[in-house]
Amino acid sequence: MQIVINGRLHQAAAVISLTQAVELLTSAKSGVAAAVNGEIVRRSAWDATRLADGDQVEVLTAVQGG
């Protein structure tokens, strides 16, 4: 199964949750938001969100700016 996280292709052997996808990038427990195929998914729903083949995941956080 292939999913795209922040523009990079990831191969997953089994179905993974959004929580697991985010953990591939960061262990931060706060300050992070995620969207799947353009739709924002609330953090409380990450565990229950199963990613499907071809899903596009965006994981954002705050950086220096403005």
Place this chain on the structure above:
Amino acid sequence: MDDPLVIAGESFSSRLIMGTGGAPSLEVLDRALVASGTELTTVAMRRVDPAAAGSVLDVLAVRGIRVLPNTAGCFTAAEAVRLARLAREALGTAWVKLEVIADEVTLLPEPVELLTAAEELAADGFTVLPYTNDDPVLARRLEQVGCAAVMPLGSPIGSGLGIRNQHNIELIVESAGVPVILDAGIGTASDAAIAMELGCAGVLLATSVTRAREPELMAEAMRLAVTAGRLAFLAGRVPRRRYALASSPPPG
């Protein structure tokens, strides 16, 4: 003197809002933020970088500075609304510095997209602080759609050209029913003081501090300039005169 900046019912004893872009390191940024006395500071929202060392959020949390996410990098209302909602989800704040720019060269606000995004976000419960042109008409429209402040530019972002149209800033201040924050273009301390003397409720700046040779020192200069300008505004400047007015009594 107790003279807080009040935005959407929230009080800040500092009238200096800082940006965090351009600092050479988080350590330098930390010292500059402390020296500035700021209580509200902007951050941008970007893709997580797994290689990033440290987080600007940690710096703000340690210092007890409220975070103000921006929508920098957005060219359309739809992009900005989406990014604001992601920021709300990530940071747990419904406050947003709304930025919708027209092009990469000037980074000037795109007025139509800005107004559209402001209206949508205000209706969605956001406290919207829009970065806008120094246009009194657009400022009025932004207030009408529910913005909690208006933040006209002095000159383009990062240009350090100061306040190019002081008259327009005065016009915005005169008619605004919400705080006017001078945002962008500040080059040095006197620019910040002038913004406050014109009646602005606050100043938002980043580059002039973060890219100064001595960021911490310039941050202190900005803190003092904002305070001095505010006091001068409250005190009321003397009228300009064509000829001298003797300050000593006549001889005799």
